[in-house]
Amino acid sequence: MSFDATLNLTGEVATIELKGELDASTAPRFHDLIEDAAGAGALRLDIHVSRLSYLSSAGLRSLVFARQKMGDEVRISVVGATEPVSRTIRLAGFDHSIDLIDA
């Protein structure tokens, strides 16, 4: 099982790419990058997940954390989710406040 997360800051846009498996043991690394993005004052957060093969509730809690840290005015998008990942996000009703965008 592997997980990798990278943050790219370009102007006011923060882009986080997630690869592998996001669960309770790997979510803290995602949290760190969210804090970095919020600390940099990003006005938009794009989370690219096309290579994220697994998302547990720990990952959903990370998205809540992102919404809390970034503030309501920041647009947060989850880009390129596979069917099971987007299904989990929708099941939890997170698609009401986070945009799910096809890659």
Place this chain on the structure above:
Amino acid sequence: MAIDFSTAPAGPVAPCAPGPGDPAEPAGPVPAAIGVPAELGELDRIARFTLDLGRRAGLPPAELYRLRLAADELATNIVMHGYRGTPGCILVDGGIEPGRVWIRFTDDAPAFDPRQGLRAPELDVPLADRKVGGLGVFLALTAVDTFDYALVAGRNVCTLAIARHDNG
């Protein structure tokens, strides 16, 4: 069959493995049961066990994902809300039957039916204000086709199953 973990030596080096009377080791690469320390960093082993079992059962990718998600969430729940950071073991066993694949967790944490922690998402509450407790159990119970909990000789026993279709 539940395992008597109380006979295992205490401390961080305590072997967390099935003992006498547990399901027998089968011939083949996938054991019928594994014992895993109740730590988040060890849950990968439960995921691998679950995925191996599901693949042997011929589950399609969507069902395999559901089985793994449910097993992961329940195991995480046992670590976080059962043992609450205290040392412990989770025994995991599983089986393949014509109509279903099942995974069973046995633990020595205080008696707790995970269904008590179930909370459906608060869809009308802004995301930043959501109470996120109970999400894992919600995902687990939504993912599986059946879920059973029993307190057996003081141990929590959770069994989850995914139905098999058209697998011959």
